[in-house]
Amino acid sequence: MSVLEVQGVSILYMTGDFKDIGLKEYVVRRLKGQYHVTEFWADRDISFTLEKGDMLGIIGTNGAGKSTLLKVISGIMEPTEGTVKREGSIAALLELAGGFDGELTVRENAYLRGAMLGYTRKFMDDTYEQIIGFAELKDFEDRPFKQLSSGMKSRLAFSIASLVQPDILILDEVLSVGDGAFRMKSEAKMREIIGGGATTILVSHSLEQVRSMCSKILWLHKGRQVEFGDDVEGICGRYAAFLEK
Numbered sequence: 001m002s003v004l005e006v007q008g009v010s011i012l013y014m015t016g017d018f019k020d021i022g023l024k025e026y027v028v029r030r031l032k033g034q035y036h037v038t039e040f041w042a043d044r045d046i047s048f049t050l051e052k053g054d055m056l057g058i059i060g061t062n063g064a065g066k067s068t069l070l071k072v073i074s075g076i077m078e079p080t081e082g083t084v085k086r087e088g089s090i091a092a093l094l095e096l097a098g099g100f101d102g103e104l105t106v107r108e109n110a111y112l113r114g115a116m117l118g119y120t121r122k123f124m125d126d127t128y129e130q131i132i133g134f135a136e137l138k139d140f141e142d143r144p145f146k147q148l149s150s151g152m153k154s155r156l157a158f159s160i161a162s163l164v165q166p167d168i169l170i171l172d173e174v175l176s177v178g179d180g181a182f183r184m185k186s187e188a189k190m191r192e193i194i195g196g197g198a199t200t201i202l203v204s205h206s207l208e209q210v211r212s213m214c215s216k217i218l219w220l221h222k223g224r225q226v227e228f229g230d231d232v233e234g235i236c237g238r239y240a241a242f243l244e245k
Contacts, residue, residue, distance in 0.1 A: 002087070003199040004050040004073070004168060009082035011043045011068050041223055042068040046082070048218055048228045052167075055200040057214035057232065059207070059239055065223040066203045067172055070094060073201065074170050088167025091117075093158065100153065102146030106137055109145045113160050127163060134189075135159035136182065155182060162189050169193060169200045187213070207236045 043065040050056055058066050071077045073084055074092035099116060100109045110131055114124040132141055135155040140148065148156075171190065191213070194200050204210055210217060210232065217235045219226040227235050 002049050002085075003052050003054075004087070005083075005085040006049070006073065007047050007083050007085075009043060009046045009069070009072060009079045009084060010041060011065070011072060011077065012080040013040045013042055014038070043072075043220070043223045046218075046220070046225050048216075048225075050199050050201075050216065052199055053194070053197055054216055055194055055202065055214045056216045056218060057210035058201065058203045058218045058220065059205075059210060059236070060220035060226075061243075063222065064220040066220055067094070069220070070170050070172055070201065070203060086168060090168040090170070091161065091164045091166035092170040092172075093161045094170070094172045100145050100157075102144065104145055105142050106132075106145055106148065106156065107141045110141075110156060110160060113157065117161065117164070119163070131156075131159045131163070134162075134185075151182075158186055162186075162193065165193065165196060166198055169198045171200065171202045173203055173205070207240060211236055 046065075046069060048056070058069070060066050068077070070092065071094070072079050073086075074090060074094070075084075075086075076092070076094075099113065101112060104112065107128075110128060111121075111124050119127075132138055135152075135158070137148075137152060137156060140152065145153070169190075187209070190200070190202075194213075202210070202214060214232050216228070216230050217232045218228045219235055219239055227238070229235065
């Protein structure tokens, strides 16, 4: 049974110069028919299907439309065209270091992020030591969050978010947080979640990571779908050759 079906998904961005010209000039230009809008298709006609337990790696150069597609799949955005059908709960780890308060302590931010993810106070009380230990921040829990390095911030966010056991898990470059040792630990945690039956989507610039972890692969280029399938090694090889050119 399919857990996720993406059919003919396209996402259109419309941009203008409203912020630069202000409200008054915007109204004047609209009345004169001189206000111009630029259309940009971030993704165009993307289709694929995932089964329970699949791990999909999404590859492509910057500007390929990867992060935009994840936002549509996770429900943050609606597609301009096409449909997305999901079965079960979904959790998305996107922009890990965002949404924290720099003036609060690490401990307070852990509870804040937990609340944002829908965790109860009791759940956070029961798992706080596990969170702070996994993030390797025991010596920093009472310091202001703004004093942490970007890697430390991402480690805390990853530690909190990886507590969930969703049916669909979406990861946008989150396995690159921290140093080499923490990356190995975060990969092991993701393998544990995947082993529990979660269908997972991973965006990564590391072909080695995609090769070792993913059962299916989607290659995007400038918003277009180049290849999709379970020939992970073959598609990675063709993508690597494309990059060399």
